[in-house]
Amino acid sequence: MGADLVQAAPPVAEKDATPAPGMHAAPDSWLASASTITVYNDSMRTATPLTPAQSRVLQFIEAFIARERMPPTQAEITAAMGFASRTATRDHLNALERKGVLTQQPGAARGIRLQQPPEEKVGLPLIGRVAAGVPILAVEHVEDHYQVEASLFQPRADYLLRVRGESMRDAGILDGDLLAVHRSPQAREGQIVVARVGDEVTVKRFRRRGDAIELQAENPDFSPLVIAPGTADFAIEGLMVGLIRPSPEA
Numbered sequence: 001m002g003a004d005l006v007q008a009a010p011p012v013a014e015k016d017a018t019p020a021p022g023m024h025a026a027p028d029s030w031l032a033s034a035s036t037i038t039v040y041n042d043s044m045r046t047a048t049p050l051t052p053a054q055s056r057v058l059q060f061i062e063a064f065i066a067r068e069r070m071p072p073t074q075a076e077i078t079a080a081m082g083f084a085s086r087t088a089t090r091d092h093l094n095a096l097e098r099k100g101v102l103t104q105q106p107g108a109a110r111g112i113r114l115q116q117p118p119e120e121k122v123g124l125p126l127i128g129r130v131a132a133g134v135p136i137l138a139v140e141h142v143e144d145h146y147q148v149e150a151s152l153f154q155p156r157a158d159y160l161l162r163v164r165g166e167s168m169r170d171a172g173i174l175d176g177d178l179l180a181v182h183r184s185p186q187a188r189e190g191q192i193v194v195a196r197v198g199d200e201v202t203v204k205r206f207r208r209r210g211d212a213i214e215l216q217a218e219n220p221d222f223s224p225l226v227i228a229p230g231t232a233d234f235a236i237e238g239l240m241v242g243l244i245r246p247s248p249e250a
Helices: 026-033 052-068 074-081 086-098
Strands: 036-042 046-049 100-102 112-114 124-127 142-148 159-162 180-184 191-197 200-209 213-218 226-229 233-243
Touching: 052 074, 052 086, 052 112, 074 086, 074 142, 086 100, 191 213, 200 233
Parallel strands: 124 159
Antiparallel strands: 036 046, 100 112, 124 142, 159 180, 180 233, 191 200, 191 233, 200 213, 213 226
């Protein structure tokens, strides 16, 4: 595989933290993937810690609302969290509701309402390393937010992806650049795409070769990736719509 892969990283093991009794959860702690969230439930008059799994579900819901301006469905939570069924999702949502974190409107597909609105994150999410088998916009992949308007790009950018390696050098895409990406499962001939191949994510130029797909590097030192018809572990994640080159640090 090319050296510009956004390398797959194993999921980070979570450590349980013991929160101070009676403390409110700070908004920033809701975005820390390895922290234990503590919610002060006024009706119970006790500090109620969330389990690591409940914390991850809550973080996903917050990130989804911030990005989509609406709550996720149970099916979307199930897929993003990798649960085997919606039963696990319902169990976590019911537990979060009992702990006073959210409410659920019966019969509504998007009936989740957070008791404490998530802190507003301005700009486009910056995606760093991508874990195998996890959606690219999962909250644990977001390194930061860049204060740049999504509407500056056409079509509109959904996120920024940090480029690693030099396989697209001759297209002007260098190691460390931030690729503005529009989410799309399809691409036209010659477009530069973000593609998932197996457990890795790569940036390449999209070509068709008969029934096969060729992901072409823009550097003669790298061979193309040929995707045979019917390959199950291949997907187009998005299209390049722009590029940001961070200033060198002083």
